[in-house]
Amino acid sequence: xxxxxxxxxxxxxxxxxxxxxxxxxxxxxxxxxxxxxxxxxxxxxxxxxxxxxxxxxxxxxxxxxxxxxxxxxxxxxxxxxxxxxxxxxxxxxxxxxxxxxxxxxxxxxxxxxxxxxxxxxxxxxxxxxxxxxxxxxxxxxxxxxxxxxxxxxxxxxxxxxxxxxxxxxxxxxxxxxxxxxxxxxxxxxxxxxxxxxxxxxxxxxxxxxxxxxxxxxxxxxxxxxxxxxxxxxxxxxxxxxxxxxxxxxxxxxxxxxxxxxxxxxxxxxxxxxxxxxxxxxxxxxxxxxxxxxxxxxxxxxxxxxxxxxxxxxxxxxxxxxxxxxxxxxxxxxxxxxxxxxxxxxxxxxxxxxxxxxxxxxxxxxxxxxxxxxxxxxxxxxxxxxxxxxxxxxxxxxxxxxxxxxxxxxxxxxxxxxxxxxxxxxxxxxxxxxxxxxxxxxxxxxxxxxxxxxxxxxxxxxxxxxxxxxxxxxxxxxxxxxxxxxxxxxxxxxxxxxxxxxxxxxxxxxxxxxxxxxxxxxxxxxxxxx
Numbered sequence: 456x457x458x459x460x461x462x463x464x465x466x467x468x469x470x471x472x473x474x475x476x477x478x479x480x481x482x483x484x485x486x487x488x489x490x491x492x493x494x495x496x497x498x499x500x501x502x503x504x505x506x507x508x509x510x511x512x513x514x515x516x517x518x519x520x521x522x523x524x525x526x527x528x529x530x531x532x533x534x535x536x537x538x539x540x541x542x543x544x545x546x547x548x549x550x551x552x553x554x555x556x557x558x559x560x561x562x563x564x565x566x567x568x569x570x571x572x573x574x575x576x577x578x579x580x581x582x583x584x585x586x587x588x589x590x591x592x593x594x595x596x597x598x599x600x601x602x603x604x605x606x607x608x609x610x611x612x613x614x615x616x617x618x619x620x621x622x623x624x625x626x627x628x629x630x631x632x633x634x635x636x637x638x639x640x641x642x643x644x645x646x647x648x649x650x651x652x653x654x655x656x657x658x659x660x661x662x663x664x665x666x667x668x669x670x671x672x673x674x675x676x677x678x679x680x681x682x683x684x685x686x687x688x689x690x691x692x693x694x695x696x697x698x699x700x701x702x703x704x705x706x707x708x709x710x711x712x713x714x715x716x717x718x719x720x721x722x723x724x725x726x727x728x729x730x731x732x733x734x735x736x737x738x739x740x741x742x743x744x745x746x747x748x749x750x751x752x753x754x755x756x757x758x759x760x761x762x763x764x765x766x767x768x769x770x771x772x773x774x775x776x777x778x779x780x781x782x783x784x785x786x787x788x789x790x791x792x793x794x795x796x797x798x799x800x801x802x803x804x805x806x807x808x809x810x811x812x813x814x815x816x817x818x819x820x821x822x823x824x825x826x827x828x829x830x831x832x833x834x835x836x837x838x839x840x841x842x843x844x845x846x847x848x849x850x851x852x853x854x855x856x857x858x859x860x861x862x863x864x865x866x867x868x869x870x871x872x873x874x875x876x877x878x879x880x881x882x883x884x885x886x887x888x889x890x891x892x893x894x895x896x897x898x899x900x901x902x903x904x905x906x907x908x909x910x911x912x913x914x915x916x917x918x919x920x921x922x923x924x925x926x927x928x929x930x931x932x933x934x935x936x937x938x939x940x941x942x943x944x945x946x947x948x949x950x951x952x953x954x955x956x957x958x959x960x961x962x963x964x965x966x967x968x969x970x971x972x973x974x975x976x977x978x979x980x981x982x983x984x
Contacts, residue, residue: 507568507577512584514617514639514647515563516624518556525559525576527567530646533615538569538576545578549585562619562647564639588638590651596627597867597885603645611644620650621712628882631869633675633689655710656871656879657686657695661721668699669763672708677763677779683853685715685846687869687881697723698762698781715879731782732756736790742770756786772796835863837886839870841896846873863893874900 513527516535526537540546540556548554556579559565564585568577588605595604596612603612618625627648630636635652638645657672659665662680671677673693676686680699688710695706697720704723708716735753737744744753745767751757759782769775773793780789839847840858847854848871854861857872865888871881877900884895 507570509571510566510568512564512566512582512641515559515561515565516617517561517622518559520557525556525567525579527565528615528617530613530615530617530644533613536574538567538574540576540579544576545580547578547580549581549583551580554581561622562617562637562639562649564641564646582641584641585639585646586641588636591636591638594636594638595867596630596648597883599887605638609643610640613644616645617647618650619647620653625650628884629880631687631881631883632867633687635689652690653712654687654689654881655712656715656873656881657688657708657710658715658717659684659697660717660719662697664702664723665697665699665720668697668702671696671763678851681852684851685848685853685871685873685879686851687871688716700760700762703762713878713880715873729761730758731761731785731787732758733780733782734786734788736788737768738790738792739770739773742768742773742791742793744768766791768793835890836860836892837863837884838892838894839897840894842872842899844874845877845900847871848873870895870897872897872900877902 511527511529513529516526516528518525522539523541524537524539526535528535544556546554546556546559559579559581564582566580566582566584569575570577591605593606598604598609598612601612601614602609604610612627616627618627618630620629630648630650631654633654634650637649637651639647639649659670659680665680666682668680669677670680670686672686672688672695673691675689675693678686680697690710690712692707692709695708695718697704697706702723704720706718706720708718710716734756735744737753744751746757746759747764748767761782763779763781766778766780767775768778768791770793772795774796776791776793778791838858838860839854843857845857847857847859849861850868851871863886865886867883867885869881870884871879873879880897880900882895882897886893
């Protein structure tokens with residue numbers, strides 16, 4: 456009996472040693488002997504599901520489901536690295552709920568845990584610290600001291616911020632004010648910008664009869680028609696209304712991203728000039744009124760040609776008002792009421808993390824100005840010296856063949872480069888009243904049909920380049936416990952020849968309410984300055 460008990464005890468001891476890994480075989484894992492017989496560490500470790508030795512908060516650059524890999528950008532070091540996932544990798548949303556790797560998208564800010572030596576991804580989670588703004592249209596990415604604004608709030612905008620368009624990395628300068636964005640960041644720092652809805656181009660052909668008239672593209676663009684103009688228009692389907700001196704026509708167009716639409720208006724018949732008389736009623740009665748930049752006396756009816764006209768009203772102690780009306784009848788009445796000035800909110804206020812998720816800033820109607828209302832700096836110029844021999848347009852107006860120069864006007868501007876047989880390209884530049892000339896050198900245009908290679912480098916007078924390389928993962932932390940220029944909104948009521956009024960279009964996507972003057976036969980869209 457005593458012998459059997461001793462045997463059972465021996466078996467139990469051996470099993471305990473095996474389970475706890477205290478056998479000589481278990482203790483030798485990761486160890487080897489050199490020629491001198493000394494034991495050395497081989498660096499090999501036994502890993503279990505979910506184990507990791509490094510962590511990072513990064514921006515997703517791409518997810519390759521064929522190679523089971525995720526490419527990430529470390530924002531502190533500004534460098535890329537790639538990790539590999541398998542069936543043991545945990546994928547979670549920001550609330551620790553389950554999700555699939557296919558739901559992770561480029562531009563997401565994520566927290567990752569991984570084994571650095573193997574580049575094995577243990578877990579990936581949408582970062583609970585990150586905020587998201589979707590469908591942003593009221594933004595300014597040209598603030599001084601490398602800042603950007605979303606609505607009334609200001610954030611830092613690092614030089615290596617991740618900007619993605621059509622799945623490819625691009626630059627902040629490639630974004631124009633008509634683009635619709637998704638923006639992500641942490642605290643007061645922007646991490647990534649996705650161009651959700653880009654832009655294309657609209658050119659008029661045989662438009663001589665319309666020069667000096669107006670063009671209205673859906674609910675997005677309204678502006679005066681100039682010779683050889685090239686409009687930047689958000690991608691989508693639109694009705695285009697063109698008018699000049701009583702002549703008008705409507706065309707349907709579809710604008711695709713980065714592509715040009717040529718609209719032939721040669722079939723437009725130009726009738727004799729028609730005029731209508733407009734009776735204006737303005738509150739307060741001390742307001743000064745300008746129509747098409749000409750001061751008018753509103754004590755008597757104002758005679759205007761058929762078509763679109765711009766009205767500007769200002770009075771001391773009141774917000775100024777800019778509106779567009781379309782005259783299409785012989786007689787109409789319209790009234791305007793200026794709002795008393797109010798204390799403006801602090802534009803440097805920041806958005807708290809708690810109310811930032813999936814928000815959408817309202818469109819800022821105060822940011823809509825025309826080119827001639829900008830303050831130009833005295834004697835300074837902007838030079839475009841590269842690429843050479845391309846057509847240069849500034850805010851849609853033709854400036855010549857590069858190299859070219861033009862007067863420096865403060866604010867944000869869209870520079871468009873065009874050449875037959877090449878892809879048209881637009882950039883946003885921000886000009887400041889610093890008393891200096893500035894020179895821009897842009898990259899060469901791509902030939903039509905050429906595939907996009909990936910990252911692009913845009914350069915100013917200081918030619919900056921960026922190189923995204925696969926870094927040593929030592930850059931990753933180990934576990935330790937400016938008002939953009941915007942085209943005005945379209946008029947939302949139109950006088951017909953019979954004096955009837957069209958119903959206004961539905962509100963713009965931003966959801967902001969528009970305050971309009973009341974009309975009796977005439978319609979308008981206001982712009983507060």
